[in-house]
Amino acid sequence: MVSTSQKKTLQSILVGKLNKLSIxxxxxxxxxxxxxxxxxxxxxxxxxxxxxxQFLRDPDTIxxxxxxxxxPSPRFATPTSLPFQAIDGESGSQSSDGEGEVDGDxxxxxxxxxxxxxxDFAILRVIGQGAFGKVFLVRKKDNSGGDDGxxxxxxxxxxxxxxxxxxxxxxxxxxxxxxxxxxxIVQLRYSFQTKSxxxxxxxxINGGHLFFHLYRQxxxxxxxxxxxxxxxxxxxxxxxxxxxxxxxxxxxNILMDSDGHVMLTDFGLSKEIDxxxxxxxxxxxxxxxxxxxxxxxGHNKDADWWSVGILLYEMLTGQAPFTHxxxxxxxxxxxxxxxxxxxxxxxxxxxxxKGLLQKEPSRRLGNGPSxxxxxxxxxxxxSINWKKLETRELQPKFKPDVNGSDCTANFDQCWTAMPPxxxxxxxxxAGEHFQGYTYVAPNPWxxxx
Numbered sequence: 001m002v003s004t005s006q007k008k009t010l011q012s013i014l015v016g017k018l019n020k021l022s023i024x025x026x027x028x029x030x031x032x033x034x035x036x037x038x039x040x041x042x043x044x045x046x047x048x049x050x051x052x053x054q055f056l057r058d059p060d061t062i063x064x065x066x067x068x069x070x071x072p073s074p075r076f077a078t079p080t081s082l083p084f085q086a087i088d089g090e091s092g093s094q095s096s097d098g099e100g101e102v103d104g105d106x107x108x109x110x111x112x113x114x115x116x117x118x119x120d121f122a123i124l125r126v127i128g129q130g131a132f133g134k135v136f137l138v139r140k141k142d143n144s145g146g147d148d149g150x151x152x153x154x155x156x157x158x159x160x161x162x163x164x165x166x167x168x169x170x171x172x173x174x175x176x177x178x179x180x181x182x183x184x185i186v187q188l189r190y191s192f193q194t195k196s197x198x199x200x201x202x203x204x205i206n207g208g209h210l211f212f213h214l215y216r217q218x219x220x221x222x223x224x225x226x227x228x229x230x231x232x233x234x235x236x237x238x239x240x241x242x243x244x245x246x247x248x249x250x251x252x253n254i255l256m257d258s259d260g261h262v263m264l265t266d267f268g269l270s271k272e273i274d275x276x277x278x279x280x281x282x283x284x285x286x287x288x289x290x291x292x293x294x295x296x297x298g299h300n301k302d303a304d305w306w307s308v309g310i311l312l313y314e315m316l317t318g319q320a321p322f323t324h325x326x327x328x329x330x331x332x333x334x335x336x337x338x339x340x341x342x343x344x345x346x347x348x349x350x351x352x353x354k355g356l357l358q359k360e361p362s363r364r365l366g367n368g369p370s371x372x373x374x375x376x377x378x379x380x381x382x383s384i385n386w387k388k389l390e391t392r393e394l395q396p397k398f399k400p401d402v403n404g405s406d407c408t409a410n411f412d413q414c415w416t417a418m419p420p421x422x423x424x425x426x427x428x429x430a431g432e433h434f435q436g437y438t439y440v441a442p443n444p445w446x447x448x449x
Contacts, residue, residue: 151203184263207400229308240371312353
């Protein structure tokens, strides 16, 4: 039998926990109004989000190319944009009305924030689907941030993430997106969670994804592929300089804006790796996986340059250099077979492909101490002015047909025809996996001082 003092103790604990919870508005259009927002309870993110949990094994290899979330990507963030800040319930000072003020770079910048959740966004349509959930085109309600309020919302189910042992990768994706700012890399605006789901809010790019345009055109000319590859090399070099390996480079994870520039997205398999370290994870999409990954020899940034080589080959020929319907035979071809170079390609691009698709990573182009600069200096990129490219002054010749900021004509109808519903999901029994997930990007128009 429970004593009176025990009852009082239990009651005080329960009240303390309930006071920390907030219920999203009942007007939510997302079907999640029954979920609590735990963002105020979680502590700040760890500084090394890439460290693997001792209780979680590495994720399985992704063999199906349809897993990819296709949709979110950024508009170019100007060089004057303020640096990102992680905003969590225990950071900054919280006022009684739920809004807070967070000090920026050594107290110079202050950003007012309010609670953010699914109810703040109206779903317009589906623009992608993956193993853990969907990507929606959404409009931010009561928008006053100086933009059109159109975003891509990536929604992932916690229960599925935990079952597939991808917890560390989902946390790493969120953390990596808060650390990178580049003209050809997706930019995160917000992240938050409910009891059952994780949410990433990113700028929406309405030009569709590279795979969509490659499928339509069959193959790209060398001039067209050169600009896309150069922008991709610039983005991947930026990641590598910050100790980040993407590990899932493929056309489905590269978007195109209305001006024809490419944008790298989907960091769900990315990882932070020290220069001297190697990862033994068997992850990625088989057609683009480097031989050292398939052989479980350990890999680092060199694996990304192999994937860039596969991408370039596919852009120029319409198919990957190593293909087979049987997965084991496909892996054998990647490990053992020599690449066949079409004679209609120039000798310069032959040279670049041979350098990128070296099966031994120590001999691969980009392996040296100069990294991506070694690739930028290759003779095939002789016509590229890298300074102009990295300020988006080089204009691609092809521009996708776009009609308005919320245009989805360049996204596959297999997604856009889906009912635009963020359906309810089961709540995992343990909630400690996703601490520190909440994030708000600072407003670039706010003045500092």
